[in-house]
Amino acid sequence: MMQIYKTNFPTEQQGKDYLLNLGVILEVEGEIVFAKNTAAVVYIGKVVEIPATYDADGNILTPAVYYDGYAIDVMSSSDLDFGTFEVFPADKAAHSFYGWPKEAEVPPIKKKDENVKSVENAENVKIK
Amino acid sequence: MSNLLDQASIVLTPTAYDNGKVLCAKPTDGSGDFDFSRNSAATRVNAQGLVEDVQILSSNLVQNGDFSQTGSEEVTNGSFANGNADWTIENTWTIGEGVANGNGANGSTAELKQTSVNTIGKSYKATFKVLNYVSGSVGFFRGSGIGVTPRTADGVYTEYFTATSSEIRFRGSNFNGSITNISVKEVGQNWFKDANWSIGDNVATSTGAGRMFQSISALEGNIGTKVKVSFNITEVTSGGVKVDCYGATSAVITEVGTHTFTGTTTNTLNLYINNSGTGNLVGSITNISVIEITDDTNLPRINYEGFSFQDALGSELVLNGDFATNSDWNLGGSDTPIIENGFLKFGISNGTYSRARQNNASIIGNCKVTYTVVNSSASTLAIREYAGGNNESVPATIGTHTIYKNFIANGISFQAGGVDGGILEIDNISVREVLGQEVVPDSGCGNWLWEPQSTNIITYSEDFTNSSWTKFNSSITNDNTKILGINALKIVPDNNLKGILKRPATTPQDGLVYNRSVYIKFGGERYVVLSAQDALSSSRSVIFDFTNKDFSYQGGSVSNLLAADMGNEIFRISFNSISSGSVIDDYSIGFSSDGTSTSSFLGNGVDGVYATATQVEQQSYATSYIPTDGTSVTRNQDLCTNGGSAASINITEGVLYAEIAALANDGTVRYLGLSDGSTNNRVIILYYSATNKVRAIVSSGGTKYVDVNYELTNILDFHKVAIKYKLNDFAFWIDGVEVATDTSLNAPIVLDDLSFSIGGSSPFFGKTKAVAVWKETLTDTELAELTTI
Numbered sequence: 010m011m012q013i014y015k016t017n018f019p020t021e022q023q024g025k026d027y028l029l030n031l032g033v034i035l036e037v038e039g040e041i042v043f044a045k046n047t048a049a050v051v052y053i054g055k056v057v058e059i060p061a062t063y064d065a066d067g068n069i070l071t072p073a074v075y076y077d078g079y080a081i082d083v084m085s086s087s088d089l090d091f092g093t094f095e096v097f098p099a100d101k102a103a104h105s106f107y108g109w110p111k112e113a114e115v116p117p118i119k120k121k122d123e124n125v126k127s128v129e130n131a132e133n134v135k136i137k
Numbered sequence: 138m139s140n141l142l143d144q145a146s147i148v149l150t151p152t153a154y155d156n157g158k159v160l161c162a163k164p165t166d167g168s169g170d171f172d173f174s175r176n177s178a179a180t181r182v183n184a185q186g187l188v189e190d191v192q193i194l195s196s197n198l199v200q201n202g203d204f205s206q207t208g209s210e211e212v213t214n215g216s217f218a219n220g221n222a223d224w225t226i227e228n229t230w231t232i233g234e235g236v237a238n239g240n241g242a243n244g245s246t247a248e249l250k251q252t253s254v255n256t257i258g259k260s261y262k263a264t265f266k267v268l269n270y271v272s273g274s275v276g277f278f279r280g281s282g283i284g285v286t287p288r289t290a291d292g293v294y295t296e297y298f299t300a301t302s303s304e305i306r307f308r309g310s311n312f313n314g315s316i317t318n319i320s321v322k323e324v325g326q327n328w329f330k331d332a333n334w335s336i337g338d339n340v341a342t343s344t345g346a347g348r349m350f351q352s353i354s355a356l357e358g359n360i361g362t363k364v365k366v367s368f369n370i371t372e373v374t375s376g377g378v379k380v381d382c383y384g385a386t387s388a389v390i391t392e393v394g395t396h397t398f399t400g401t402t403t404n405t406l407n408l409y410i411n412n413s414g415t416g417n418l419v420g421s422i423t424n425i426s427v428i429e430i431t432d433d434t435n436l437p438r439i440n441y442e443g444f445s446f447q448d449a450l451g452s453e454l455v456l457n458g459d460f461a462t463n464s465d466w467n468l469g470g471s472d473t474p475i476i477e478n479g480f481l482k483f484g485i486s487n488g489t490y491s492r493a494r495q496n497n498a499s500i501i502g503n504c505k506v507t508y509t510v511v512n513s514s515a516s517t518l519a520i521r522e523y524a525g526g527n528n529e530s531v532p533a534t535i536g537t538h539t540i541y542k543n544f545i546a547n548g549i550s551f552q553a554g555g556v557d558g559g560i561l562e563i564d565n566i567s568v569r570e571v572l573g574q575e576v577v578p579d580s581g582c583g584n585w586l587w588e589p590q591s592t593n594i595i596t597y598s599e600d601f602t603n604s605s606w607t608k609f610n611s612s613i614t615n616d617n618t619k620i621l622g623i624n625a626l627k628i629v630p631d632n633n634l635k636g637i638l639k640r641p642a643t644t645p646q647d648g649l650v651y652n653r654s655v656y657i658k659f660g661g662e663r664y665v666v667l668s669a670q671d672a673l674s675s676s677r678s679v680i681f682d683f684t685n686k687d688f689s690y691q692g693g694s695v696s697n698l699l700a701a702d703m704g705n706e707i708f709r710i711s712f713n714s715i716s717s718g719s720v721i722d723d724y725s726i727g728f729s730s731d732g733t734s735t736s737s738f739l740g741n742g743v744d745g746v747y748a749t750a751t752q753v754e755q756q757s758y759a760t761s762y763i764p765t766d767g768t769s770v771t772r773n774q775d776l777c778t779n780g781g782s783a784a785s786i787n788i789t790e791g792v793l794y795a796e797i798a799a800l801a802n803d804g805t806v807r808y809l810g811l812s813d814g815s816t817n818n819r820v821i822i823l824y825y826s827a828t829n830k831v832r833a834i835v836s837s838g839g840t841k842y843v844d845v846n847y848e849l850t851n852i853l854d855f856h857k858v859a860i861k862y863k864l865n866d867f868a869f870w871i872d873g874v875e876v877a878t879d880t881s882l883n884a885p886i887v888l889d890d891l892s893f894s895i896g897g898s899s900p901f902f903g904k905t906k907a908v909a910v911w912k913e914t915l916t917d918t919e920l921a922e923l924t925t926i
Contacts, residue, residue, distance in 0.1 A: 011434075037898065042898055045897060048174070048175075048177075049177070049590055049771060049773040049774070051771045053592075053769065060605070063607055063609070063639070065610075082771070084176060084773065103769065104769045104770070104771065105770055106176075106770070106773065107177045107178040107179065107763055107764070107770050107771060107772045107773075108177050108179075108190075108434050109177065109434075111768050
């Protein structure tokens with residue numbers, strides 16, 4: 010069963026290194042390829058928080074403002090642990106896979122009670 | 138060729154597939170079928186030339202959803218060709234010379250009627266022609282309690298009615314004139330209607346409470362089917378429309394326009410319009426469509442291209458072009474022609490002139506004129522525009538002739554005579570406006586389309602009304618135009634202003650090549666400007682000329698510029714530019730006044746361009762369209778592997794054949810062939826880093842014995858490629874020519890897999906019309922035949 014993971018890393022390189030370490034992507038003869046269970050890796054990059062504004066002639070008045078970090082989406086049939094790099098934008102996602110709802114992502118751990126301190130601290134227990 | 142394929146152990150053609158499977162024509166037991174994965178939806182161009190999501194499984198399941206279907210003729214002797222046969226007439230009517238004549242008197246009901254025409258409760262479309270009108274009125278009786286609409290002038294009239302009896306009747310009131318060509322045909326077939334519904338001119342009209350419904354057999358026994366339902370409300374006085382498609386329901390919609398919803402069927406009932414007291418529409422609806430869709434994300438794509446085109450024609454503009462009646466044509470000249478026995482007949486005396494004309498305001502603009510000369514001893518015939526337009530000589534020889542003529546006056550005249558004698562008989566005159574060019578359905582050729590993963594970073598690829606598109610001095614209008622089946626909006630620059638539409642800020646990777654593409658259709662402005670901010674200059678613009686179908690540039694040329702002509706003034710424009718992270722506003726659609734400048738343009742508030750399917754992707758070429766609606770969207774890579782088997786592949790000798798085309802000269806390695814799942818044992822064809830080159834490799838036991846390549850004119854075109862392999866006997870054939878041989882070959886040790894990759898790596902992204910494998914080598918003659926284009 011394919012699962013969609015949405016992640017946000019401090020930098021692009023950190024993201025790629027993490028994917029290599031996790032075995033999502035492989036380096037074969039100097040080329041980066043998908044692992045067998047990987048259906049897609051999408052390097053989204055920076056996500057716009059506030060769009061740019063323009064004057065009447067189309068010139069930029071204020072440039073766009075981006076969220077921190079570098080976003081990468083992964084579709085895989087493997088259970089993957091992205092730790093605190095995993096994010097859960099749900100219907101506010103900036104990217105989706107064609108034919109899938111934009112909120113089609115591995116959901117965050119549900120808070121069963123107050124003993125669960127935070128979503129981030131419960132990353133290793135995923136609900137599929 | 139067919140005999141050769143009979144001998145093959147594996148044959149793959151673009152014919153059959155299932156979710157997750159690409160099915161071979163041979164072997165037929167399924168042992169050779171391929172596994173296929175993509176795990177996302179994708180679009181293709183279907184056999185009708187339309188862009189569609191492959192998850193759409195069906196055509197429109199609704200029958201007669203646009204209410205345009207008409208049945209067979211129900212009236213007998215409607216042209217009175219057989220006198221008064223089949224008609225019952227009161228004494229105010231007389232029948233003769235193909236018409237029923239009213240004498241101006243008033244009878245009891247003054248009826249002209251025919252029995253056993255209608256089926257009570259069914260809907261019909263009645264047409265009749267009034268001619269030779271002098272006075273009084275005549276009208277068609279649509280049923281008790283429904284007023285007869287009096288007709289008081291010559292003309293062809295149409296009325297829709299729901300039958301309350303089996304008779305049809307015409308009622309005159311001191312009518313002095315004639316009627317003929319009476320026709321009644323059933324409409325609204327396939328629909329069951331309560332009394333409030335009636336069928337009109339390609340619409341269904343409701344007067345309040347009550348339902349209309351239809352049974353769809355494909356949905357009867359398939360609860361849980363995902364459906365996409367759409368309909369067009371054309372008029373609302375009060376109430377609204379609620380559609381219930383086997384349990385998948387819409388809200389009550391009260392607004393005029395096209396509406397679409399998706400849902401899942403939950404029962405086995407019917408497709409209802411306003412069931413169970415809902416909606417209560419006072420208004421009209423049409424274009425009701427139900428399409429079955431699936432959540433399957435591993436559906437291979439058979440993509441069609443190479444279509445033929447034909448004229449897209451408007452409706453018939455000539456009346457009585459088959460000369461069924463002696464009417465509609467104004468016959469004159471010193472040697473006046475006649476209409477007789479279904480033909481227009483000129484008897485031409487030397488030095489005389491005769492003509493048959495129609496003064497018809499609709500005959501104007503670029504038209505296609507066809508006519509058939511059935512008998513001729515004349516050498517001259519001309520078509521002239523009425524009201525003093527241009528005269529043009531046209532063929533007078535026996536046969537059907539077609540000419541194209543730009544009519545600037547209102548009407549057409551066929552003229553004969555002047556220089557020679559003889560006779561000339563004409564039939565089946567047709568004049569139809571040429572609206573453009575359209576795809577001839579099923580004229581294209583299908584191929585398997587395997588593409589790499591790609592992401593469209595335009596977040597609203599079709600909806601330019603969204604605020605993420607910035608409209609400078611321009612407006613967006615929607616007149617329901619479609620481009621290849623996709624909704625298209627019109628970008629209209631404001632009057633006396635330089636209008637432009639710009640994409641929102643996005644995040645392309647600095648310094649990488651991005652391809653930008655868009656489907657456009659002529660909307661009144663000749664020059665359309667597509668601009669990209671580019672790392673090589675502050676702005677690069679492509680100015681496309683709809684008239685000459687060519688380009689000019691501003692800010693430097695762009696790479697890989699293509700304009701795919703899709704017919705009917707539709708083009709897919711695509712080009713590459715290198716993104717600059719410091720300039721993020723990198724996509725806009727504007728206009729030019731002269732085809733060279735982008736600064737001097739001023740709009741008129743009316744003309745513009747239709748556009749849709751905007752796409753920006755990190756590729757060096759445009760891939761298939763990826764629709765977006767609020768996010769960037771990724772279509773995953775196509776992966777077709779694990780075909781064939783040890784039983785259908787011979788390790789000691791054989792032939793691998795493929796008819797393939799590349800998607801691009803992008804320098805990537807793309808494998809297709811036989812292997813053991815590794816590069817140790819393989820017989821493969823590949824595209825690679827060299828431009829326009831195709832390559833063949835044979836390895837055995839980890840040793841590469843043959844590695845040859847050949848330069849093609851263009852790898853984007855289809856080529857037929859074959860590898861013959863056997864101990865000390867290798868040959869590489871392309872397009873009927875043996876381009877390489879080798880006599881030191883060791884045959885592979887293990888070959889049990891036919892894939893569009895090797896072990897899932899370096900997938901073959903390209904187009905494939907055929908792949909075949911033989912377990913024995915073929916002769917040079919056979920290989921030449923096999924690979925000749």
